[in-house]
Amino acid sequence: MCGIVGAVANNDIIPVLVEGLKRLEYRGYDSAGVAVLKSGNLERVRRVGKVRELDSALADSGLSATTGIAHTRWATHGQPSEANAHPHTSADTIAVVCNGIIENHDELRADLVGKGYAFMSETDTEVVAHQIHFFIEQGNEFFEAVTRTCALLEGAYALAIIKHDEPNRMIGARRGSPLIVGLAENENYIASDISALLPVTNRYLVLDDGDLCEINQHSIRVVDATGSEVSRPIRESKIKADAVELGEYRHYMLKEIYEQATAVADTLDGRLAGDRILEQAFGPESAAIFDSTRFVQIIACGTSFHAGLVASYWLESFGVPCRVEIASEFRYRAHAVPDDALVVTISQSGETADTIAALTEAMRIGFKHSLSICNVPESSLVRDSDICLMTHAGPEIGVASTKAFTTQLAALMLFAIAMGRRFNMDSDTEARLVSEMKTLPAKIEQALNLDEDIAEVAKQFADKDHSLFLGRGAHYPIAMEGALKLKEISYIHAEAYAAGELKHGPLALVDGRMPVIAVAPNNELLEKLKSNIHEVRARGGRLLVFADAAAGIEAEEDVQVMHVAPVDDSISPIIYTIPLQLLSYHVALIKGTDVDKPRNLAKSVTVE
Numbered sequence: 001m002c003g004i005v006g007a008v009a010n011n012d013i014i015p016v017l018v019e020g021l022k023r024l025e026y027r028g029y030d031s032a033g034v035a036v037l038k039s040g041n042l043e044r045v046r047r048v049g050k051v052r053e054l055d056s057a058l059a060d061s062g063l064s065a066t067t068g069i070a071h072t073r074w075a076t077h078g079q080p081s082e083a084n085a086h087p088h089t090s091a092d093t094i095a096v097v098c099n100g101i102i103e104n105h106d107e108l109r110a111d112l113v114g115k116g117y118a119f120m121s122e123t124d125t126e127v128v129a130h131q132i133h134f135f136i137e138q139g140n141e142f143f144e145a146v147t148r149t150c151a152l153l154e155g156a157y158a159l160a161i162i163k164h165d166e167p168n169r170m171i172g173a174r175r176g177s178p179l180i181v182g183l184a185e186n187e188n189y190i191a192s193d194i195s196a197l198l199p200v201t202n203r204y205l206v207l208d209d210g211d212l213c214e215i216n217q218h219s220i221r222v223v224d225a226t227g228s229e230v231s232r233p234i235r236e237s238k239i240k241a242d243a244v245e246l247g248e249y250r251h252y253m254l255k256e257i258y259e260q261a262t263a264v265a266d267t268l269d270g271r272l273a274g275d276r277i278l279e280q281a282f283g284p285e286s287a288a289i290f291d292s293t294r295f296v297q298i299i300a301c302g303t304s305f306h307a308g309l310v311a312s313y314w315l316e317s318f319g320v321p322c323r324v325e326i327a328s329e330f331r332y333r334a335h336a337v338p339d340d341a342l343v344v345t346i347s348q349s350g351e352t353a354d355t356i357a358a359l360t361e362a363m364r365i366g367f368k369h370s371l372s373i374c375n376v377p378e379s380s381l382v383r384d385s386d387i388c389l390m391t392h393a394g395p396e397i398g399v400a401s402t403k404a405f406t407t408q409l410a411a412l413m414l415f416a417i418a419m420g421r422r423f424n425m426d427s428d429t430e431a432r433l434v435s436e437m438k439t440l441p442a443k444i445e446q447a448l449n450l451d452e453d454i455a456e457v458a459k460q461f462a463d464k465d466h467s468l469f470l471g472r473g474a475h476y477p478i479a480m481e482g483a484l485k486l487k488e489i490s491y492i493h494a495e496a497y498a499a500g501e502l503k504h505g506p507l508a509l510v511d512g513r514m515p516v517i518a519v520a521p522n523n524e525l526l527e528k529l530k531s532n533i534h535e536v537r538a539r540g541g542r543l544l545v546f547a548d549a550a551a552g553i554e555a556e557e558d559v560q561v562m563h564v565a566p567v568d569d570s571i572s573p574i575i576y577t578i579p580l581q582l583l584s585y586h587v588a589l590i591k592g593t594d595v596d597k598p599r600n601l602a603k604s605v606t607v608e
């Protein structure tokens, strides 16, 4: 969603704000803006488009300041336009940036219009600026006016606010959307996440839900939801400032695809010992929680949901009863709550609104415990869960998730083994799985060697409008993930089917213009999949098959085969993901789309 940066310093903060926005652009990118304090006035620059448009507008303006807020937007209320871009102001005295959604903005707007306020945008955020202004006009001090405004707001939001005649002061508020305060020598900051501030500081504190804060150059004050002054622990981020830089790569997505061997190795690091997994990785309370669990409910969205589907095949093969559901569905339906059920949420960001709400709902209706598998340690999901297992993918900037997915699968395999031990998995199976897991980084590197061949094959896809992805068993969700990647970044319509479903409908679509991509690892379902391949060929379909050389699938005029190095079935969903990621990357490259920032999408979906 949107990204927020604010700074109070004793030298020019415009470069810090712009760099921070660039680092947050992955959250949303249809417009951007800054508001700064300048000699008792608010000055605002906003532009439609990416942060670079704003950057050049700021450079042209020659603006400099020591206090300011900035925002990169992903439209929810009102189209991307300069008028709708943040910051929003009231009477040229209050400027506000907001990430989230104010659900009762219509009601507040009507009330404020009745009080004489004129609205300049279609956004929900503008009500916040006017409401604060209204309370100040009523005689409230700035902080009090913000507190009273927040009490009126319904929804999920993070705010940063400045006032024209209060140089060196900024107020922040958080409810439901992430907000951190960055600390440095004689300067302090507010941001959606620490990655925005890494060039200037790695020290920060995380605001709790309901917190308000006020910062100036030298101090920070945090007040909790009850109005009491509180101190939040100061943390140091381990992320290196250049971890979010592109380096030699043309796109973050490609960089992140190539980082997967290291990211998976980092995720497994310290969690395998000899031929066993180390359950301690899940934290001290985990043993008792796992011991008492008789049912696993996985909840996630998008790519993380696909990881959950793969895990369900693993868990059930070890005798662990498991169900997987999309968070936005889970949260709004009635459930027959199983006894002794563990809810497992999977999320790269840990801030996905639907997943957080689904977890809350699950706990409300009687699910017993919660585990979060997540890539962001300070995120809401991690904090809301009983136990967690962090993936160590490092920051993922490309909107299309790649290394987050494969590290989730590695983490889920650890979890499946931990649970499997309590059901019908024996120690020999565990030893075999652990030894296969140790080969993952090398096998991922091997799969990356297909890059050039895939770039060549991708040329046949770029002019297609539709495609079908087929898989069976645990590779069906891998086909789903392949289809999601292709549609996200190349805008080619892609659908995934369990290969056995082909003849129950989708076969009607198959002809020479519909490429069919089959994921065909050498496992017990291979012969079944080969029959499905024949069904496609018999209808004049053109196939691209990912299979290992021993699978016996020969290239023919209508069948192209990409040979994936032999891999054990236990880990092959992770390995077969890599060529599908590369395929979508190269197709998008040929089509010339914005690979890292595909249209209409945002990295972190912090609104419903």
Ligand code: F6R
Pocket: 301, 302, 303, 304, 305, 346, 347, 348, 349, 350, 351, 352, 355, 399, 400, 401, 402, 484, 488, 603, 604, 605
């Ligand atoms: C697709 C993608 C999304 C996310 C989904 C959940 O490439 O990235 O489908 O997987 O929005 O996000 P997280 O994992 O942050 O909860």
